[in-house]
Amino acid sequence: MTATAPAVTGKDVPSALMRQTLLDRELVRPIDRPVIRLLPWLNVVTLGGRSIIDRGRDVVLPVVDELRSLLPDHRMLILTGAGIRARHVLGVGLDLGLPTGALAGLAATEAEQNGHLIAALLAAEGVSYLPSGSVAHQLAVHLAASRAVVSNGFPPYGIYEFPPEVGKIPPHRTDTGALLLADAYGAARTIYVKDVDGIFSSDPTVDVTARRLPRVSAAELLDNDLGDLPIDRLVLELMVHTKHVKEIQIVNGLIPGNITKALRDEAVGTTVYSD
Amino acid sequence: MAETGPVALLESLLMSKSLSDPELARATDAVPDHAVLPDVSVLKIGGQSLMDRGRAAVHPVVEELVEVKRIHKILIGAGGGTRARHVYALAAELGLPTGILTDVGSAVAGQNAQMLGYLMARHGVPVVGGAAFSALPLYLAAAGAAIFAGMPPYDMWQHVPSEGVIPPYRTDAGCYLVAETYGCRSMIFVKDEDGLYTANPKNDSSATFIPEITVDELIELDLPDLVIERPVLELMRRARHVRSVQVVNGLRPGLITRALAGEHVGTIISA
Numbered sequence: 203m204t205a206t207a208p209a210v211t212g213k214d215v216p217s218a219l220m221r222q223t224l225l226d227r228e229l230v231r232p233i234d235r236p237v238i239r240l241l242p243w244l245n246v247v248t249l250g251g252r253s254i255i256d257r258g259r260d261v262v263l264p265v266v267d268e269l270r271s272l273l274p275d276h277r278m279l280i281l282t283g284a285g286i287r288a289r290h291v292l293g294v295g296l297d298l299g300l301p302t303g304a305l306a307g308l309a310a311t312e313a314e315q316n317g318h319l320i321a322a323l324l325a326a327e328g329v330s331y332l333p334s335g336s337v338a339h340q341l342a343v344h345l346a347a348s349r350a351v352v353s354n355g356f357p358p359y360g361i362y363e364f365p366p367e368v369g370k371i372p373p374h375r376t377d378t379g380a381l382l383l384a385d386a387y388g389a390a391r392t393i394y395v396k397d398v399d400g401i402f403s404s405d406p407t408v409d410v411t412a413r414r415l416p417r418v419s420a421a422e423l424l425d426n427d428l429g430d431l432p433i434d435r436l437v438l439e440l441m442v443h444t445k446h447v448k449e450i451q452i453v454n455g456l457i458p459g460n461i462t463k464a465l466r467d468e469a470v471g472t473t474v475y476s477d
Numbered sequence: 478m479a480e481t482g483p484v485a486l487l488e489s490l491l492m493s494k495s496l497s498d499p500e501l502a503r504a505t506d507a508v509p510d511h512a513v514l515p516d517v518s519v520l521k522i523g524g525q526s527l528m529d530r531g532r533a534a535v536h537p538v539v540e541e542l543v544e545v546k547r548i549h550k551i552l553i554g555a556g557g558g559t560r561a562r563h564v565y566a567l568a569a570e571l572g573l574p575t576g577i578l579t580d581v582g583s584a585v586a587g588q589n590a591q592m593l594g595y596l597m598a599r600h601g602v603p604v605v606g607g608a609a610f611s612a613l614p615l616y617l618a619a620a621g622a623a624i625f626a627g628m629p630p631y632d633m634w635q636h637v638p639s640e641g642v643i644p645p646y647r648t649d650a651g652c653y654l655v656a657e658t659y660g661c662r663s664m665i666f667v668k669d670e671d672g673l674y675t676a677n678p679k680n681d682s683s684a685t686f687i688p689e690i691t692v693d694e695l696i697e698l699d700l701p702d703l704v705i706e707r708p709v710l711e712l713m714r715r716a717r718h719v720r721s722v723q724v725v726n727g728l729r730p731g732l733i734t735r736a737l738a739g740e741h742v743g744t745i746i747s748a
Contacts, residue, residue, distance in 0.1 A: 213529050218570075219562035221525070223677065224643055226702040234641045238572040289491045296491075297484065299511030301717070303658030338580065338632040357634035361610065361658045362651060365715040369505035371496050379634055386576030386633040430495050443637045445574060 237445045239388025241342065245278045245465060246384040246392045248355055248376060251285030253397035253432070254455050255316045265395065265455050266323045268462060273327055273349040276465050279341065280329075281355035281383070282320055283376035284313035296370060306363035306372035310356035313376055321352035334358040341387070355379050377434040385444040392447050393464045395455035396432045400472030405429035416469055420476040433474070441476035449475045483507055510717055512660025517550045517617060518737055519656035519664050521627055521649065524558025526669035527727050528589045538667065538727050539596045541734060546602070546621035549737045552613070552661070553602075554627035554652035555589035557582055561647075569642050576633035579644040583628030586648050590626040597624065613659075627651045636708075649706040653713070653722065660718040665736045666705055667727035672744025677702040688741070692748045704744070713748040721747035 214220050247269070254261055269280065288309040295305045314333075321331035328348040336344065337353045344351050355376030366373045377394065384392040398406075399414050401423065406412040408429075420438040423431065432452055441447070453460040453471035463470040483504065490501040520542070527534045542553060561582045568578045587606070594604035601620040605613060607630075616623040627648030638645045649666065656664040674684035675698075692710045695703075704724050713720065725732045725743035732742045 213531055213559070215559045215563040217559075217563035217566040219566045219643075220559060221679070222562070223702055223704070224562065224565070224647070225707060226677065235570060235572050237574050237642060240574065240577075286492070289496075292496075293488050293491045296487065296505055296508050299509050301510065301513065301658050301660060303654065304513070334632070334634075338576070338634075358630055358632065359634070360630070362629035362631070362654045363658070364654070364712055365657060365717060366502065367715055368499070369502035370508065370717075371502060371505055374634075375496060382576075382634045382636070385637060386574045386635075388574070430498070434497055436497075440636065443639050445637060445642075 237388070239446055241345070241387045242390060243277055244345070244384070244387050244389040245276050246281065246380055246387075246389045247278050247461065247465075248281045248380040248392075248394045249283060249316075249320065249455065250394070250396045251283030251288065251313060251316055251355075251376065253283075254395055255282060255319070256285035257397070261397075261456060262320075262323075264458055265461070266320065268458060269350070270324060270327055272462060272465060273329075276349070277345050278350040279337070279345075279383070279387075279389070280317075280320060280350055280352045281376065281380045282313055282316040282352065283355045284309050284316065287315075288312040292371065302365050302370045302372050303361040303363045305370060306356075306374070307360040309372060309375070310354060310358070310360070313356045314354040317352045317354050324350065324352070337383070357382060373436055375434060377437045378440065381437045381440060381444065381447060381450065385447040388446040391465065391467075392450045393461065394433060394450060394452045395461060396452055397454065397456050398432050398452075399454045399457075400452050401428065401431060401433075401474070403428070415472050417473045417475065420474050423474065438474065438476075441474070444476070448477075449473055510660065512718060514550075514614065514617070514659040514661055517552055517659065517661045519552045519554060519652055519659075519661050520733065520737075521554045521556060521652040521664075521666045522589070522593065522727065523666070523668045524556030524561065524586065524589055524648065526556070527667065528556065528592065529558045530669070534669070534728060535593075535596070537730055538733070539593070541730060542622065543597065543600050545734050545737055546600075549621075550617045551622045551737070552617070552655065552659075553593060553622060553624045554648065554655065555586050555593055555624065556627050556648040557585040558589065560588070561585040565643055573642070575635050575637050575642045575644050576631075578642055579628070579635040580632050582644060582647065583626060583630070583632075586626040586628040586651075590624050593624050597622070625655070629654060645706070645708050647706055649709050650712065653709050653719065657712070657716050657719045663737070663739075664719050664722040665733065666722060666724045667733060668704060668724055669726065669728050670704060670724075671726045671729075672724045673704045673746065675700060687744055689745045689747075692746060695746060705746070710746075713746070716748060721745055
C-alpha cells in the first residue's frame with residue numbers, strides 16, 4: 203500500500219528529537235534535564251471567588267489591607283477566582299446546550315472581573331491587573347516595576363478546555379490554573395486563601411469530632427473520601443507531576459494575619475504535599 | 478410557580494455545591510447538547526509528516542483541500558514539525574519548563590498555518606487565530622475553509638508530563654479539541670503513514686497496520702509509539718460529539734476527499 207505513495211523526503215533541522223513522534227518514551231528521555239525555577243522568589247496567592255470575593259466589603263477589604271501590608275516584604279502574583287456569577291453564567295450556558303469549551307471562557311470572564319476589582323483596590327500601591335498573555339510573557343518586568351500584580355486564576359483554556367469525565371462543567375478552574383502557573387514559574391509558595399481553616403479529617407459541618415489536618419499528602423486525600431474539599435481534586439492529581447510546587451497551603455482568609463503567617467512559612471491552615 | 482424538574486435541580490446544585498460535586502456533574506450530563514458547527518470537519522495537516530516535506534507533499538494536499546472545500550466546510554489545523562522538535566530539545570537542555578516549551582512550540586504551528594495561508598490565499602481561505610475564532614462561521618460561509626495553528630493556547634498553564642518537559646497536549650490535541658468544542662462532524666488527521674501501526678513503521682519493519690481500533694483497546698495495547706498524541710485518547714473517551722477520528726495518508730492523493738465522504742481509508746480510532 204505504502205509503495206503507491208510518492209517518495210518525498212523531509213527537510214530536517216538536526217536535534218535530539220529529530221524525526222521522531224515525541225511519543226516514544228525511550229526516545230524522549232535523553233533530553234531530560236532538571237528544570238530551573240524562573241522566578242524563585244515568587245509567591246502565588248489565590249483569592250477564592252465564592253469563599254472570599256463574593257463576601258463583599260467585610261471580608262475583601264481586610265484581606266486587601268493585609269495584602270497591602272505584605273507588599274514591602276513579598277513579591278506576589280495575586281490570582282482571583284470566579285464566584286456566584288460564574289455559577290449563574292454556567293447555568294444559563296448549560297441550559298442553552300453550550301459545550302464545555304464555551305462554558306470555560308464564560309466562567310473565566312467572572313474570575314477576570316474579580317481580578318479587576320482587587321487590582322483597583324491596590325492601584326495606589328502600583329498594582330495592576332494583567333491579562334493572561336502578559337502573565338505568561340511579561341510577568342518578570344511587571345514584578346520588577348511593582349511588588350505585586352493581579353490576574354485571573356482561570357487558565358486561558360477557553361475553547362480548548364478538556365471535556366470533563368462526567369457532564370460539562372469545565373475542569374480547569376482557578377485552583378488548577380494557579381497550580382500550573384506557579385509550577386511553570388517555579389514559585390516559592392502557592393497559597394490558597396479560602397473561607398475555611400483548611401482540610402479536615404471529615405466534614406466539620408456534620409461531624410463534631412472532625413479535626414483540621416495541618417499536613418496531608420495529596421495521595422492520601424485522593425485515596426480517602428473526606429467529603430467536599432476546599433481545593434479542586436484536579437490540583438491534587440496534577441501535584442504528582444509538578445516539577446517545583448510540591449506543597450500548597452490552604453488558609454482561612456476570614457481570619458486576619460493568616461496570609462502573613464503563610465508567607466512567613468508558619469504552620470497555618472493545611473499544607474498539602476506531594477512526594 | 479417555582480420551576481421543578483431537572484432544570485431547577487441543576488440550578489440549585491450549581492448555586493449550592495462545589496463545582497467538582499459528582500451530583501452536579503451528573504445533572505449537567507443530562508442537559509441536551511447544542512452542536513455549534515455540526516456541518517464542519519476539522520483536518521489536521523501534520524507538521525513533520527507533511528509541511529516539512531515542502532512542495533512535493535504540500536502542493537498536492539493544498540490542491541485537494543481547495544477541491545473538497547467546494548463540497549465540505551473544512552477547518553484546517555496546522556501541526557508543528559522539525560523546528561518544534563529542535564526548539565523543544567534546545568529549551569529542555571536549558572532547563573526551561575513545559576510552559577515555555579509550549580509557547581515556543583506553538584509559534585512553529587503558527588508558521589505552518591501562515592504558509593498554508595499563503596498557498597490558499599488565492600482561494601479566499603483565511604488564517605484565523607485568537608479572537609478571530611469568533612468570526613469562524615463567517616469565514617466558513619464565505620470561503621468554505623479556514624486555517625488555524627493547531628497548538629492549544631495553554632502556554633504557562635500546560636499540564637506537566639510525568640517525565641521530562643515535552644508538552645503533552647500539542648497540535649493533535651489542539652485540533653481535536655476544536656472539533657469537539659464546535660461539535661464538528663468529523664476529525665481527520667492527515668499524516669504521512671496509512672494510519673496506525675503496532676510500532677513506528679519508519680524505524681520498525683515488523684510493524685503491522687491496524688485499520689480500526691477502539692480507544693480502550695489502544696490504551697490496553699500500550700504501544701511504545703503512536704501516530705497521534707496519547708492524551709487525545711483520554712479526551713476522546715470523555716467527548717460528547719467527536720467520538721471517532723480517522724488517520725489518513727496525505728501523501729496518497731484522494732484519501733482526504735474519501736475520508737471526508739465518510740469512507741474508511743486509513744485507521745479509524747473510536748471511543
